[in-house]
Amino acid sequence: MVDIAQNTVRTYTGKVGDQEIVIETGKLAMQAGGAVTIRVGDTMLFCTATMSRSVREGLDFFPLSVDYEEKLYAAGRIPGGFLRREGRPTDRAVLISRVIDRTLRPLFPYGMRNEVQIILTSLAHDSETHVDMLGIIAASTAIMISDIPWNGPVAGARIGLIDGELVVNPSIPEMENSELDLRVSGTGDAINMVECGANEVDEETMLRALRMAHEAIQPIIALQNEMRADIGKEKAEAVLMLPDEDLKSAIKERTHDAIAAIIKETSEKEDRAERMDALVEEVLAEYVDINAAREEAGDEPYSEKDIKNAIGDVNKSVVRRFITDDGVRPDGRDTTTIRQLSSEVGLIPRVHGSGLFQRGLTQVLTIATLGTPRDSQMLDGLEQEDSKRYLHHYNFPPFSTGETWFLRGPKRREIGHGNLAENALLPMIPDEKEFPYTIRLVSEVMSSNGSTSMASVCGSTLSLMDAGVPIKRPVAGIAMGLIKEGDNVAVLTDIQGLEDHLGDMDFKVAGTEKGITALQMDIKIAGLPDEVMTKALMQAKDARMQILDVMNAAISAPRAELRDSAPRMITMKIDPEKIGAVIGPGGKNVRGIQDAHKVTVEIAEDGTVFIAGDDGPSVYMAQDKIRGMTEEAEPGRIYTGKITRIEGYGVFVEFLPGKDGLVHVSQLADYRIQSVEAEFNVGDEIMVMVTDVDRQGRVRLSRQAVLEGWTLEEAKQNDSGIGSSGGGNKKRGGDRRGGGDRRGGGNRRNKD
Numbered sequence: 001m002v003d004i005a006q007n008t009v010r011t012y013t014g015k016v017g018d019q020e021i022v023i024e025t026g027k028l029a030m031q032a033g034g035a036v037t038i039r040v041g042d043t044m045l046f047c048t049a050t051m052s053r054s055v056r057e058g059l060d061f062f063p064l065s066v067d068y069e070e071k072l073y074a075a076g077r078i079p080g081g082f083l084r085r086e087g088r089p090t091d092r093a094v095l096i097s098r099v100i101d102r103t104l105r106p107l108f109p110y111g112m113r114n115e116v117q118i119i120l121t122s123l124a125h126d127s128e129t130h131v132d133m134l135g136i137i138a139a140s141t142a143i144m145i146s147d148i149p150w151n152g153p154v155a156g157a158r159i160g161l162i163d164g165e166l167v168v169n170p171s172i173p174e175m176e177n178s179e180l181d182l183r184v185s186g187t188g189d190a191i192n193m194v195e196c197g198a199n200e201v202d203e204e205t206m207l208r209a210l211r212m213a214h215e216a217i218q219p220i221i222a223l224q225n226e227m228r229a230d231i232g233k234e235k236a237e238a239v240l241m242l243p244d245e246d247l248k249s250a251i252k253e254r255t256h257d258a259i260a261a262i263i264k265e266t267s268e269k270e271d272r273a274e275r276m277d278a279l280v281e282e283v284l285a286e287y288v289d290i291n292a293a294r295e296e297a298g299d300e301p302y303s304e305k306d307i308k309n310a311i312g313d314v315n316k317s318v319v320r321r322f323i324t325d326d327g328v329r330p331d332g333r334d335t336t337t338i339r340q341l342s343s344e345v346g347l348i349p350r351v352h353g354s355g356l357f358q359r360g361l362t363q364v365l366t367i368a369t370l371g372t373p374r375d376s377q378m379l380d381g382l383e384q385e386d387s388k389r390y391l392h393h394y395n396f397p398p399f400s401t402g403e404t405w406f407l408r409g410p411k412r413r414e415i416g417h418g419n420l421a422e423n424a425l426l427p428m429i430p431d432e433k434e435f436p437y438t439i440r441l442v443s444e445v446m447s448s449n450g451s452t453s454m455a456s457v458c459g460s461t462l463s464l465m466d467a468g469v470p471i472k473r474p475v476a477g478i479a480m481g482l483i484k485e486g487d488n489v490a491v492l493t494d495i496q497g498l499e500d501h502l503g504d505m506d507f508k509v510a511g512t513e514k515g516i517t518a519l520q521m522d523i524k525i526a527g528l529p530d531e532v533m534t535k536a537l538m539q540a541k542d543a544r545m546q547i548l549d550v551m552n553a554a555i556s557a558p559r560a561e562l563r564d565s566a567p568r569m570i571t572m573k574i575d576p577e578k579i580g581a582v583i584g585p586g587g588k589n590v591r592g593i594q595d596a597h598k599v600t601v602e603i604a605e606d607g608t609v610f611i612a613g614d615d616g617p618s619v620y621m622a623q624d625k626i627r628g629m630t631e632e633a634e635p636g637r638i639y640t641g642k643i644t645r646i647e648g649y650g651v652f653v654e655f656l657p658g659k660d661g662l663v664h665v666s667q668l669a670d671y672r673i674q675s676v677e678a679e680f681n682v683g684d685e686i687m688v689m690v691t692d693v694d695r696q697g698r699v700r701l702s703r704q705a706v707l708e709g710w711t712l713e714e715a716k717q718n719d720s721g722i723g724s725s726g727g728g729n730k731k732r733g734g735d736r737r738g739g740g741d742r743r744g745g746g747n748r749r750n751k752d
Helices: 091-107 132-145 203-216 218-231 245-265 269-296 304-326 412-428 452-467 497-502 530-554 576-583 585-597 616-630 704-708 712-717 739-743 745-750
Strands: 010-016 019-025 034-040 043-051 064-069 116-124 155-162 165-168 180-186 191-201 341-345 353-359 362-371 390-395 438-447 476-485 488-493 505-511 516-523 568-573 599-603 608-613 638-647 650-656 659-664 685-693 699-702
Touching (some): 019 132, 091 116, 091 180, 091 412, 132 155, 132 180, 245 304, 304 497, 341 452, 341 530, 353 452, 362 452, 390 412, 412 452, 412 516, 452 476, 488 530, 585 599, 585 616, 650 685, 685 712
Parallel strands (some): 659 699
Antiparallel strands (some): 010 019, 019 034, 155 180, 180 191, 191 516, 362 438, 476 488, 476 505, 505 516, 568 608, 638 685
16 A cells, blocks of 8 residues: 655756746656656646556557547636537647657667556646647656656757747747747757748748757756656666567578669569568568477477568668668669659549649549638637637548558548648638638548658648639648668658658658748657758758649649639628627528528628628628618718619619618709609619718618719709709709600610
C-alpha cells in the first residue's frame, strides 16, 4: 500500500522565451512510471508515462502510444450532445497527439518492444496558452523522471511573426495577428520535429525562426536534466529485438551484389519489386535446409520474418550508398530532379471543382465543394475558435499502394496530412466578406509512391481554381529527403516511397511563388546541421517553382464564374432592427421567401443576410424581396417599378417589393395626359423618382422628373400636387402635347 504521507512534492520552474513554466511532480498518479503537472498562467496539463514489463509475443514493432485527452471542464464547459461527455478525440486533439509522438518516437532505443503509453490530460485552460508545445515538455519530463529508457530530453517552442518581429511562444490572442505559426521541438543538440503554417514567409526568415526556437528550448532542456539528476528513477532494462549478427552477415554476403544489380538495372517501382520478391523467395528456399541443420545442431532456426528483415537491411544499405557515393537514386534521377509532372482540371461532372495532380506514380484527385455558411464545421474544443469555413480532408485508400485492408474511417496519419494541406492553402483562401462560401476539399489518393500530402496541396489548388474560388495565388508542395552515411550527406528533391522509408529525413515544404505557407519535418538522426536545413529549403524553392509552371499550364487563374452546378450565394446588409420584419412571426416571412424562390436565407445578428440557391435568378429575386421588406423609399432616387392599379387621377406603382406609391396624372408624362386608362396598363414597367414621403409613409412618385432629367428640388417645384388638372400650367409642361407620338402610351412606355 502506498503511504500518501510520504509523498514528496517537488516543484521546478523554468522558462521558454519570456514564458514561465512551472513543473510539479510527486502529488498525483504515484503508480505511473512518471507523472507531472505543467503550468503556464492558468493553463495546466497532467502527463503520465508508463512502460509495460512484459512484451507481447511476436511483436515486430515498437508499441508507443501518445494520447492527448481534451477535457472541456478545463475551460469550465459541459460537452454538447446527448451524452454530455467527451467522445472520440477532436481533430485538434489528434494533431497534438501526433506532434508529441513524432517528437518522442525517434529517441527510444532501437529494437525496443516494451509497450510505452503517454497520456496527457488538460486540467485547466485559460484561452491564452497553447497546449501542444507545453505537451511536448510535459511528456519529455514524465519520461525523464520515469524508469523508461530514452535518449531525451526534448522540448518544444512556438514562433510567431507579429508586426514584422519574431516572437517566442506568443499567446492565442497574439497569434491571431501572426504571419507565422512555427512549432519546433528538439534536443539540446538539434531540431527533430517541425510543423508550420505561414503566410508566404521567405526562406531566410524561416531559417531565423528555426534557430530562435532551438535556442529558446535550451533552458527547459537543462531543467529536465536537473530533475532527472534529482528525482529520476533508475532506468529499467528494455526488451530489445535486435537482428542476429551471424544472420545479418550471411545475408549480406549472399544478397549484396544481387541487390546492387537490381537497383542499377531497374528504375520502375514494379519491376524492382518483382525482382526483389524473386530474390527473397530464393533466399527463403535456401534457408529451409540451413534451418534444418540448425535444428539438428540444437540451435534456434531463423524465422522467415528475421530473414526478410535482414534482406531489407542490406537493401537499405545498398540504396543509401548509391545515393551518397554515386549521386544516383533508385529510379536513376540525380538529387535535384523531380519526377514527371502532370496537371488536369475539370475531370468530374456535376461537382463544383476538380483537379488531378500526378508526380511519377503519386497521383491525387481533389474535389471542391461549395456550401453556405451553415455548412461550416462547428468546433467543440478548448480554444476560442468555434467554427471553420474551410475544410480539407485527405483519404488514403489501400488500392493506392496495391494493398488491401479494412476501411475504418480516417487514421491519425490521414488527419495529419489533411491538416498539413489545409494549412498550406489557408492563407490563399479569400476572406468571407469577399467569398462567403463554406469550402470543403477532399483529396483522394489514387496512387502513392511518396509525398501524397504535397500532391494533395497541388491537386487542391487546381480544384479551387477550377471551382472559381478566387484564391490569391496558386500553392505547390514538394517533399525533400536526406541520406547521411558517415560524412557524406545527400539532400534529395521529390523523394519517392523507398527513399522516404530508407532515408533520415522527411521534409515537406509548400508555398507560392512569394514564400512558404506550410512546412513539416521529421528527422530520424541525432542532428541536422544548419547548412543542410538551408540547402533543403533552397532546393525545395526551386522545385516549387517548376511545379507551379506545370500547374499554371493547366489553369493559370481561378475561373471567372462558378460552375453551373455550384450554388449561388450573395450577401446584403439590412438594418439590424428590421431583422424581425424579415423573419416574421414564427419565421413565417423568411420561410415564405425560401419556399417561393427555392433558396436558403440566413441572417446574422449584425444584419448580414446570406442568400443561397441553385441558380442566380432565384437568388436575386429573393434579394429584391428582402430589400423591399427592409429598404426605405429614398427621395430623389430613381426606381423601376410596375403599375399595380390605375385610377383617373394617376397610377399606383410598386417600386420596391411590397411598397408602392402614387404617380399623379400631372407627373405621368412630359405632356398633358387626357386619359390615364388609355395610355397605361396594369403590369406596365415605368421608371419613377421618389419626390416625397409623408408622415404616414405614403410615397409620392414622378415619372415626368425622370423624363425631364430633373433634380429632386426641380421635381418638387414642378409638382402641383394631387388634384391638379394636368401638366399644362406647369413650368416646362404646358406645350408638350406633341400629337400622336407623344400620346401613344405604348411608344412612350417602351422608351422607359
